[in-house]
């Protein structure tokens with residue numbers, strides 16, 4: 001039986017820059033002549049990040065919408081088997097949605113069957129310092145990502161003043177003193193250094209997860225920490241003026257929004273991104289396959305129907 005392939009787990013807070021880093025890692029593996037298989041676990045029904053990764057990766061598989069811990073644990077083992085056995089991936093990476101508990105993913109990939117196919121090589125967590133008082137961010141998932149990580153990448157340094165940034169960093173180091181810390185903007189990182197085999201000097205444990213401990217995941221209810229993900233499909237092109245007005249009316253309860261669509265009378269496919277505290281962006285994008293036009297809205301306590309109706313009203317009939 002061939003040796004297990006290295007498996008990387010990319011996790012962290014919603015909108016912190018996981019896909020931005022994923023694209024960099026895929027470029028790196030490609031430059032090394034390695035076939036990378038990607039598992040995407042996204043919050044909405046329609047995959048937004050998968051088509052982006054598909055422009056570089058050999059094979060991208062989308063796990064059903066939701067979070068790995070609640071919905072798709074078996075799919076994960078099955079997906080790894082497909083990538084390793086059928087797509088002949090040399091390396092496999094999963095990007096967890098900002099809603100998925102990484103400890104559950106670690107649990108799933110270290111089961112006996114899956115461990116014969118893939119070895120958990122590294123847990124990489126992406127974080128950004130949204131102040132907790134202004135965000136309804138999924139604190140439980142972020143805390144789990146920090147606790148599980150071998151590599152902690154503090155991203156979006158450009159958006160913060162040094163004092164705020166240092167406070168953020170020291171808070172993270174307190175929660176996990178074992179991981180390596182990287183400070184980045186646009187997840188720009190030396191991929192070779194990040195992915196190099198761990199040195200002897202590093203802590204002997206592969207991750208900081210203690211499986212013997214009773215994990216809160218067995219007792220927590222989904223509603224306790226999960227934001228709501230709403231997928232709004234957009235079968236008709238949007239009116240640019242109405243859509244731009246909609247992006248200026250987003251409620252503070254919305255933690256993340258992203259998607260693809262077209263404007264009426266304009267040929268390009270457009271990508272929409274919103275990750276507070278950044279401002280919403282709309283930019284033309286080229287993808288290999290035409291994605292389903294849709295926008296995924298993620299947050300807690302926002303008025304789903306009002307926001308959906310306002311977005312749908314931007315469509316031109």
Ligand SMILES: Nc1nc2c(ncn2[C@@H]2O[C@H](COP(=O)(O)OP(=O)(O)OP(=O)(O)O)[C@@H](O)[C@H]2O)c(=O)[nH]1
Pocket residue numbers: 013014015016017018019020021049097098126155156157158159184185186187256258273274275278281
């Ligand atoms: N200003 C700034 N924006 C960034 C940085 N890194 C990423 N972004 C932007 O933040 C948005 C979210 O980035 P993604 O890489 O999609 O984040 P993600 O963690 O994959 O998002 P989810 O999968 O929705 O949790 C995009 O618009 C990125 O271009 C950064 O360092 N600075």
